[in-house]
Amino acid sequence: MNKIPNRQAICEVLMEHAKEDRDIVVLCSDSRGSASLAPFASAFPEQFIEVGIAEQDLVSISAGLAKCGKKPFAASPACFLSTRSYEQAKIDVAYSNTNVKLIGISGGVSYGALGMSHHSAQDIAAMSAIPNMRVYLPSDRHQTRKLVEALLEDQKPAYIRVGRNPVEDIYEEDNTPFAMDKATVLREGSDVLIVACGEMVRPAKEAGEALAAEGISATVLDMYCVKPLDAETLLKYAESAKAVIAVEEHSPFGGLGSMVAQQVGANCPKKVVCMSLPDSPVITGNSKEVFDYYGLNAEGIAACAKAAIGK
Amino acid sequence: MDNLKAKAYELRKHVLDIIMAGKGGHIGGDMSVMEILVTLYFDQMNISPENADDPERDLFVLSKGHSVEALYAVLAEKGFFPYEEVLEKFSRFGSPFIGHPNNKLPGIEMNSGSLGHGLPVCVGMALASRMDGKKNRVYVVMGDGELAEGSVWEGAMSGGHYKLDNLCAVVDRNRLQISGSTEDVMSQDDQVERWKSFGWHAISVPGNDIDALHAAFEEAKATKGKPTVIIANTTKGLGSPVMENKANWHHKVPTAEEYEQIMKDLDARKEALLHE
Numbered sequence A: 001m002n003k004i005p006n007r008q009a010i011c012e013v014l015m016e017h018a019k020e021d022r023d024i025v026v027l028c029s030d031s032r033g034s035a036s037l038a039p040f041a042s043a044f045p046e047q048f049i050e051v052g053i054a055e056q057d058l059v060s061i062s063a064g065l066a067k068c069g070k071k072p073f074a075a076s077p078a079c080f081l082s083t084r085s086y087e088q089a090k091i092d093v094a095y096s097n098t099n100v101k102l103i104g105i106s107g108g109v110s111y112g113a114l115g116m117s118h119h120s121a122q123d124i125a126a127m128s129a130i131p132n133m134r135v136y137l138p139s140d141r142h143q144t145r146k147l148v149e150a151l152l153e154d155q156k157p158a159y160i161r162v163g164r165n166p167v168e169d170i171y172e173e174d175n176t177p178f179a180m181d182k183a184t185v186l187r188e189g190s191d192v193l194i195v196a197c198g199e200m201v202r203p204a205k206e207a208g209e210a211l212a213a214e215g216i217s218a219t220v221l222d223m224y225c226v227k228p229l230d231a232e233t234l235l236k237y238a239e240s241a242k243a244v245i246a247v248e249e250h251s252p253f254g255g256l257g258s259m260v261a262q263q264v265g266a267n268c269p270k271k272v273v274c275m276s277l278p279d280s281p282v283i284t285g286n287s288k289e290v291f292d293y294y295g296l297n298a299e300g301i302a303a304c305a306k307a308a309i310g311k
Numbered sequence B: 001m002d003n004l005k006a007k008a009y010e011l012r013k014h015v016l017d018i019i020m021a022g023k024g025g026h027i028g029g030d031m032s033v034m035e036i037l038v039t040l041y042f043d044q045m046n047i048s049p050e051n052a053d054d055p056e057r058d059l060f061v062l063s064k065g066h067s068v069e070a071l072y073a074v075l076a077e078k079g080f081f082p083y084e085e086v087l088e089k090f091s092r093f094g095s096p097f098i099g100h101p102n103n104k105l106p107g108i109e110m111n112s113g114s115l116g117h118g119l120p121v122c123v124g125m126a127l128a129s130r131m132d133g134k135k136n137r138v139y140v141v142m143g144d145g146e147l148a149e150g151s152v153w154e155g156a157m158s159g160g161h162y163k164l165d166n167l168c169a170v171v172d173r174n175r176l177q178i179s180g181s182t183e184d185v186m187s188q189d190d191q192v193e194r195w196k197s198f199g200w201h202a203i204s205v206p207g208n209d210i211d212a213l214h215a216a217f218e219e220a221k222a223t224k225g226k227p228t229v230i231i232a233n234t235t236k237g238l239g240s241p242v243m244e245n246k247a248n249w250h251h252k253v254p255t256a257e258e259y260e261q262i263m264k265d266l267d268a269r270k271e272a273l274l275h276e
């Protein structure tokens, strides 16, 4: 059982590079502990900025730093980062095109029992709707590491959402297939296509295995790059599938499912079923309880896939 | 008054049991805010389950919503719901007794949890009361770390501008937030001057002292032509040396041993107050 949450993988990569690259700056809003960034703050005090509980300030300061050549990574709970400082992300980051990487931690329903103020079920929709903003939901710590390394190489805005708890590895330490903005194909099949992102990749993968055991062949895609969506890979597998299932830890509107449906609808029309959180305050509980309740687990996904292809 | 002082310690014991039962909770801020809530609910505010729908009732918003366990203990003591129900349901799957105030529960006016919302919302409530010629008062409790949110100062500006003397804000000045001392995170040690410059009447008091809080709330009521802020200088985790003034007790479930010790300390302080 993996014990390292994705947020910790982010901290590790940033610490590895911060020594060489003095322009890397990490910013937190009383969130260094929750972001697993306390080790960075201690090791690189000159490259760490604490702004207090002020998410708008966090994002605008990051934009100012980026304008002057720094490479800021601003980390705060996804719920606050994606909504409280939304306009700062839109204007100061995306519109002004500053090299700010927004790290939304404890995303989705990670803060289950704390209620809707702490759930971020709107962040994909909100951030994706901003021109020049990219949106990434890595599935495991190995992929998170590859993603952050890739993001260190470019100069453009991005929003990354990770969950709070460690998730089971999807990939292996020395064998993590990764191409920037390209979905990772976890298995190939011709009956049904399952597309997932973030913490939903694990149950999607397991659903693919369960379906195979029943003689149903599924393609499973890890669409960590929600925006820009890898339409090429999506459509390649959608073409041959009888139905497409999109799975995400997000509201039913404007997230991965909406984008998948848009692409499939326009290019190879067929049934698309979007599995997501509901359009109501999410029931409170820990992530597993919440996922099980809404069928966002391997059994639920497999059942949904079977129903979609009439089996 | 004396029984209120002891009550604050009895309710701290309830908070501890609620947190143990739900396996989670923002214990430090619950303990620092207790006398503020007890003074408001048992000495100052015109609010009870009987008048919960009365448009003339006083209005309260816990802007530092993470201290909800303290609010549950106080609301249960007021009779809004049974204490046993809180113990049974807090933080459980599908329960309305979640980790922040939510107004599906009786006695809770507004949902909170995201810091920096309560004051501007209360400015709206105070404006509405004035428009309708009501005599009620509006109270909001904020954390000191919370004061870094810009929205707090937008609310402070409008409260001052509209001279809302029916509005009273309380700052739980426990000098700690998640990452440590407020002065290290984002310094703010001139709160009284700050609020005064925004047109508020500002009072700084020992914030775990019910007599001092009572006097401050009375002074606020008597202050006309401007809103009042009470800077309540409190101790985070108050009740036991195990948790007092410790940043890592912001959110924590005590171990079995810590629980025993804290209970013992709370009992001792309560007893002392009963026989004072």
Ligand SMILES: Cc1ncc(C[n+]2csc(CCOP(=O)(O)OP(=O)(O)O)c2C)c(N)n1
Pocket (backbone or CB within 6 Å): A029, A030, A031, A053, A080, A084, B026, B028, B029, B030, B032, B064, B066, B113, B114, B115, B116, B142, B143, B144, B145, B146, B147, B172, B174, B176, B177, B178, B236, B250
């Ligand atoms: C807008 C927002 N940002 C961040 C948080 C996460 N958070 C919860 S409690 C807390 C610290 C609060 O410190 P303070 O206001 O001093 O409260 P207290 O010490 O009374 O617990 C933070 C940062 C939040 N709830 N809302």
Ligand SMILES: [Mg+2]
Pocket (backbone or CB within 6 Å): B143, B144, B145, B172, B173, B174, B175, B176, B177
């Ligand atoms: Mg504080």
